[in-house]
Amino acid sequence: MRKLKDRLDIVEVIGSYLHLQKVGKNYRALCPFHAEKTPSFYVNPEGQFYHCFGCGASGDVIKFVQEIEGVSFMEAVEKLARRAGLSLPDFRRDTFVVRYTNIYRLFKDYYFHKLFETDARDALDYLENERKLTKSDVEAFQLGYAPLKVEGDLIRSLKKEGYTLDDAVKYGLIFRKGEDFVHRFAGRITIPIWDENGRVVAFGGRALRSGEPKYLNSPETRFFHKSRTLYLLNKARGVAKNVGFMIVVEGFFDAMALHRAGMQNAVATLGTSLTRQHLVKINSVVSNLLLVFDADEAGIKAGLRAVREIIAMNMSAVVALLKSGKDPDEVLRKHGVDQLVDEFAKAEDYEIFLANALRMGLDMDNVSGKESYLRRVARWLRIMEGGNPERSRKFVEKVAEILGWSFEDTQTYLKKLSSARREDQRVQSIERMVYREEDHLVKLYISNPRLRHIIRDSVREYEEVLDEFGKTFFSMVSTEEFDLNILIQNLSKEMADRIFEIMNMETAEGKEEKILTDCLEKLRMRKIRHRIKEIEEELSKSDIDPARRERLLRERVDLTGSLKPPREEG
Numbered sequence: 001m002r003k004l005k006d007r008l009d010i011v012e013v014i015g016s017y018l019h020l021q022k023v024g025k026n027y028r029a030l031c032p033f034h035a036e037k038t039p040s041f042y043v044n045p046e047g048q049f050y051h052c053f054g055c056g057a058s059g060d061v062i063k064f065v066q067e068i069e070g071v072s073f074m075e076a077v078e079k080l081a082r083r084a085g086l087s088l089p090d091f092r093r094d095t096f097v098v099r100y101t102n103i104y105r106l107f108k109d110y111y112f113h114k115l116f117e118t119d120a121r122d123a124l125d126y127l128e129n130e131r132k133l134t135k136s137d138v139e140a141f142q143l144g145y146a147p148l149k150v151e152g153d154l155i156r157s158l159k160k161e162g163y164t165l166d167d168a169v170k171y172g173l174i175f176r177k178g179e180d181f182v183h184r185f186a187g188r189i190t191i192p193i194w195d196e197n198g199r200v201v202a203f204g205g206r207a208l209r210s211g212e213p214k215y216l217n218s219p220e221t222r223f224f225h226k227s228r229t230l231y232l233l234n235k236a237r238g239v240a241k242n243v244g245f246m247i248v249v250e251g252f253f254d255a256m257a258l259h260r261a262g263m264q265n266a267v268a269t270l271g272t273s274l275t276r277q278h279l280v281k282i283n284s285v286v287s288n289l290l291l292v293f294d295a296d297e298a299g300i301k302a303g304l305r306a307v308r309e310i311i312a313m314n315m316s317a318v319v320a321l322l323k324s325g326k327d328p329d330e331v332l333r334k335h336g337v338d339q340l341v342d343e344f345a346k347a348e349d350y351e352i353f354l355a356n357a358l359r360m361g362l363d364m365d366n367v368s369g370k371e372s373y374l375r376r377v378a379r380w381l382r383i384m385e386g387g388n389p390e391r392s393r394k395f396v397e398k399v400a401e402i403l404g405w406s407f408e409d410t411q412t413y414l415k416k417l418s419s420a421r422r423e424d425q426r427v428q429s430i431e432r433m434v435y436r437e438e439d440h441l442v443k444l445y446i447s448n449p450r451l452r453h454i455i456r457d458s459v460r461e462y463e464e465v466l467d468e469f470g471k472t473f474f475s476m477v478s479t480e481e482f483d484l485n486i487l488i489q490n491l492s493k494e495m496a497d498r499i500f501e502i503m504n505m506e507t508a509e510g511k512e513e514k515i516l517t518d519c520l521e522k523l524r525m526r527k528i529r530h531r532i533k534e535i536e537e538e539l540s541k542s543d544i545d546p547a548r549r550e551r552l553l554r555e556r557v558d559l560t561g562s563l564k565p566p567r568e569e570g
Contacts, residue, residue, distance in 0.1 A: 001062070004077065007084040010048045010061040017068055017280045019314035025504055030312045032068060032280045033057045037383075044503050047446065049485050051500040056493030058500075060485035068280055069196075070225055072097055100171060100223060103163055104192075104200040107173050110154055111144025111190040111203075120145035122208055123189050131253060132333050133260075141256055142192050146185035146205065150174055172219040185216065191252050193270070194234045195223065196281075202229070204252055204270065215252075217270055228277035230267040231255050237285045240265040245288035248274060249328055250302070254292070257329040261337045274306040279313045288316045290347055292328055295321040300357050307350045311383055320347035351391045354380060355398035370403060378417040437519040437526075438470030439502045444519075445477065446484055446503070448512050452477075455516065462523040465530050469498055528559050535559075 011027055014020065020027040020043060031041035031052045040054035051058040057067070065076040075097065081087070114120055115138065123145040127133045133143075150165070158168065165181050168174045174181050185205035193202040202218035218224060230236075230248075232255045240246040247266040249255055258266035269278065274291070282289065291306055293299035303319050310317045322343055325331035331340045348356070358376045363369040377399050384392045400410035445455050459466065459474050466474070472495065476487060488496050507515065535556045539549060 001077070004081055004084060004086060005048065005061060007086060008061050008080060009045070010050065010064070011043055011045050013061050013080070013083070014043050014050060014064055017284050019283075030276065031055060031057065032276055035276070042500060044500060047484050047503050049488060051488070051496055053497055053500075056496060058485075058488045058491075058496045063485065063489065068277075070223060070228060072222075097223070099163075099167075100221075101199040101201065102161065103158075103167060103171050103173065104202070106157060106161055106163070107168075107203075108142055108144065108190075108192045108200045110157060111146055111185075112139075112142050113144075114147055115143060115145040115189075117145075119147060126208055127189065131329070133256075137256070137260055140259075144190040144192075146183040146188055146190050148183070148186045150181040150183060172221065184218070187211070188216065191231075193218070193224070193229065193231055195229075196234050196237065198234045204231075206252070215271060225277070226270045226272050227275045228281060229270055230278055230281060231270060232259065233267045233281065235259065236265050236267050240286050244286060245290055246282055246286050247290045247292060248278075248282075248306075249292045251327060251329070254328040257332045261332055261340070273302060274309060276309050276312065279309055279315060283313060283315060289318070290344060291317055291319045291350075292344075293319065293321055294326050295323050297360065300360055303353060304357055307354055308383065310350055311387055314387055317350045318347035319350055319353040320344050321353075349391070349394065351384075351395035352398050355395055355402060359402065364402070373403075374399075374413060374417065378414050381414055382418060435502070435505060436467065437522050438467055438473070439498075439505065440515055440519050441470070442473055442499065443502050443505050443507060444512055444516055445473075445482075446499075447507065449482075451512060451516060452482065458516075458520050459523075462520075462527055465523065465526045469495060473499075525563060528563055532556055532559050 011020065014029075015027070018029040018032060018041075020029050021039070022028075023042075025044070025046065027043040027045070028039045029041045029043075030036055030039050031054055033041075033052065034055040034057075036054050041050065041052045041057075043050045049058065049060050050064055059067070062073065062076050062080060065071070065079055066073060069076065069079070071079070115124055127138060127143065155165065158164065165174065169176065169181070172184065174183055176182075185203060188205035188207055188211070191204040191206065192200045193204060195201045201221075202224040204218075205216040207214050207216075217226060220226065231252055236246060236259075243265055245265065247258060247263060249258065249266060249268050251268055252270075255266050255268035258264075267282075269275075289310070291303060291310075293303045293306075299321060303321070307317070307319070320343055322328065322331060324335055324339055324343065328340060331343065355377070358380065359373060362373050364373065377395075381392060381395065384395065396411055396414065397407055399414075400407045403410060405413075441455055441459065444451055456474065456478065459470070463471060463474075472491075476490070488499065491499070535552050538544065539552055539556075544552075
């Protein structure tokens with residue numbers, strides 16, 4: 001593990017997923033693990049770890065890949081080893097991953113074969129006649145059909161592969177209903193959902209015609225999260241990298257339709273808005289997107305949500321609002337590929353889409369409507385601040401065109417709105433700490449391995465006067481083995497916050513021993529003052545023994561004298 005980490009730069013790895021901005025000695029981004037508008041996710045190159053001051057997420061490069069990709073520790077190690085050009089001859093696959101993905105593969109094969117049996121005639125008719133899918137299409141996407149009951153042939157297949165019905169229940173594929181077992185997707189068309197490595201990790205289930213809900217997904221697991229899973233990403237990523245952009249649509253059959261039409265750089269969200277986690281995955285492949293939405297109010301609102309995340313990730317996107325059908329699948333079936341390509345060609349840069357979309361629901365022929373529009377524009381302009389100035393300018397130019405104003409007048413009005421808001425807005429920043437001796441000792445301990453044993457041995461003498469942070473830290477690093485990232489993951493969010501702040505302390509190079517000596521001297525003084533306070537509390541008691549009082553008085557005199565700094569020679 002140490003060799004692997006030494007070969008990797010955490011800033012370079014995380015920077016391939018997130019848009020990082022250098023801030024002092026650190027790098028900052030919007031956290032990919034929780035929703036936020038102000039960046040609180042930091043990467044520290046010196047310590048090779050990341051930390052979020054908002055949600056407390058912390059760890060090293062392996063932990064980041066685990067969390068962002070939703071994979072096991074060993075899968076993250078394998079992925080990073082490939083990136084670093086290292087071989088892992090002793091790599092052992094996570095047995096839980098293998099069992100999970102194997103049982104999903106088994107059900108995928110089973111459902112596929114069931115689709116061509118008599119009981120699934122309605123399902124096959126729906127795919128062939130309403131969706132216009134050929135048998136080759138069905139095979140390419142491994143579509144299937146889940147029977148109404150769990151039958152003997154499935155039970156035998158499970159047993160042959162070393163599984164029980166209880167295993168299938170545990171993995172979210174079937175459930176108990178009284179004395180029987182029932183498929184989660186009973187009576188539905190099944191759509192396998194693959195991870196980036198091409199392993200089936202979930203299913204989508206499409207009801208036949210009037211069934212409710214229309215779509216049903218597998219339960220969320222360690223390997224499947226709707227908010228970060230994109231349908232057909234395993235097939236689209238290589239093509240997208242070659243053509244330089246990815247198409248994002250909103251449904252299974254839309255993504256399939258685009259792939260069938262030769263646009264194999266298309267992916268689909270799974271009944272959710274496009275999230276930051278989705279974009280992190282896309283950004284590791286390409287930074288350019290074509291977003292496809294319906295031209296109605298729901299489609300425009302979905303586009304606005306997506307654009308907010310696009311801006312946060314500093315990615316590039318054009319937005320296509322379909323006018324000749326409710327989705328790409330319908331446009332292709334009714335009008336053909338040429339019509340869809342024509343609509344895609346009319347896609348607008350996201351800042352142009354944004355300027356037009358913000359008019360929604362407003363009467364732009366009166367002053368009140370224009371004022372409301374400008375307030376909306378000002379809010380979005382603040383979101384775009386710090387990003388691409390050229391895009392911000394194009395956004396304001398389009399707004400001016402919509403209003404019929406000059407660019408200068410529009411910009412002046414928007415600046416007034418922003419200035420008025422800033423007067424009432426507290427600037428958010430990570431407050432500068434007042435550093436204590438414990439902080440300096442922790443920084444020295446982390447950054448200077450050669451001083452660790454001296455620091456450990458020395459602080460034992462002053463343990464009683466350390467603050468809680470210092471006591472906790474040094475109690476957890478009482479052995480020769482030290483791994484900052486393992487430590488961080490075992491600390492409270494408050495302690496992890498403080499360590500990240502401490503790592504930003506400037507330490508004069510070559511002065512480490514002097515800093516250590518000064519800190520230990522201050523702790524010695526703190527211990528003396530602590531003892532003097534204890535003595536004074538005891539002397540204040542009326543029933544103290546005279547001999548005891550005399551001894552304490554002498555001790556206090558001696559201690560008070562030792563508080564004077566030593567005289568410098570020369």
